[in-house]
Amino acid sequence: MRIPCPFCGSRDSREFVHRGDAGPARPADGADAEAMFDYVYQRANPAGLIREHWYHAQGCRNWIVVERDTRSHAVSGGAWPGPAR
Amino acid sequence: MAEPLILHPVDRPGIATVMARKGVAPGTLNAALGLSLPDGPGAAFAGSRTAIATGPGTWLVLDDHAGADFAGRLAETLAGIAAVSDQSGSYLVHALSGPAARALLQRGLAIDLHPDAFGPGSAAISQIAHIGAVLWQVDDAPTYRIAVWRSYAESFRHWVEVTAVSLDEADQGG
Numbered sequence: 188m189r190i191p192c193p194f195c196g197s198r199d200s201r202e203f204v205h206r207g208d209a210g211p212a213r214p215a216d217g218a219d220a221e222a223m224f225d226y227v228y229q230r231a232n233p234a235g236l237i238r239e240h241w242y243h244a245q246g247c248r249n250w251i252v253v254e255r256d257t258r259s260h261a262v263s264g265g266a267w268p269g270p271a272r
Numbered sequence: 273m274a275e276p277l278i279l280h281p282v283d284r285p286g287i288a289t290v291m292a293r294k295g296v297a298p299g300t301l302n303a304a305l306g307l308s309l310p311d312g313p314g315a316a317f318a319g320s321r322t323a324i325a326t327g328p329g330t331w332l333v334l335d336d337h338a339g340a341d342f343a344g345r346l347a348e349t350l351a352g353i354a355a356v357s358d359q360s361g362s363y364l365v366h367a368l369s370g371p372a373a374r375a376l377l378q379r380g381l382a383i384d385l386h387p388d389a390f391g392p393g394s395a396a397i398s399q400i401a402h403i404g405a406v407l408w409q410v411d412d413a414p415t416y417r418i419a420v421w422r423s424y425a426e427s428f429r430h431w432v433e434v435t436a437v438s439l440d441e442a443d444q445g446g
């Protein structure tokens with residue numbers, strides 16, 4: 188599997204660490220335990236497209252976001268999480 | 273006939289990471305460093321100095337003739353515009369050259385080194401035989417420089433030795 192790093196270009200997936208769903212957003216300070224539980228543990232596990240965090244550990248050492256189809260492992264995209272740099 | 277493969281350690285270059293501070297234009301760093309920093313994957317050379325782009329706004333800067341205080345002096349030069357940290361003790365840099373160098377590296381590196389894809393001034397951060405490495409091409413000999421963590425240097429040299437033996441005649445010709 189190849190992962191498109193926005194800095195390094197297309198690289199073998201063995202250079203990366205897979206973290207998982209990039210969707211959940213951390214609740215605001217003071218949110219209740221249930222909101223934190225959902226954020227930390229609840230995942231949709233879709234059959235289809237999912238936006239994921241990958242860490243380019245054996246490359247530029249940056250976190251990136253890619254889109255993967257869980258049915259085919261087809262990967263597309265490759266962008267920085269958060270604001271442009 | 274040229275020696276097919278030459279491997280030697282680069283004698284104690286000064287090595288430091290340079291990270292541009294927020295909002296600082298790369299041009300500001302260029303003037304202070306005396307070279308034009310690459311803004312994507314690649315290497316820039318100026319005299320004894322080399323800069324490798326290692327990520328957005330970050331570079332590995334090396335100087336072949338710098339003393340032990342290289343990073344300290346660089347930090348003074350770049351005060352206020354970049355963060356500098358000494359890497360002289362963490363990396364060991366090897367020069368690998370000769371017509372067989374490309375074929376040898378391709379036995380352990382999943383980056384396309386074909387001249388159409390990778391030439392002098394190209395650089396990549398990846399792994400060679402599972403050893404984390406910063407690699408860049410210096411000239412068309414071809415000569416590559418490879419920085420690996422110091423504690424992996426012996427493993428890297430061992431891998432080069434055993435892999436060189438396995439190269440066939442076609443590989444020796446480059």
Ligand SMILES: [Zn+2]
Pocket residue numbers: 192193194195196243246247248249
């Ligand atoms: Zn990368």
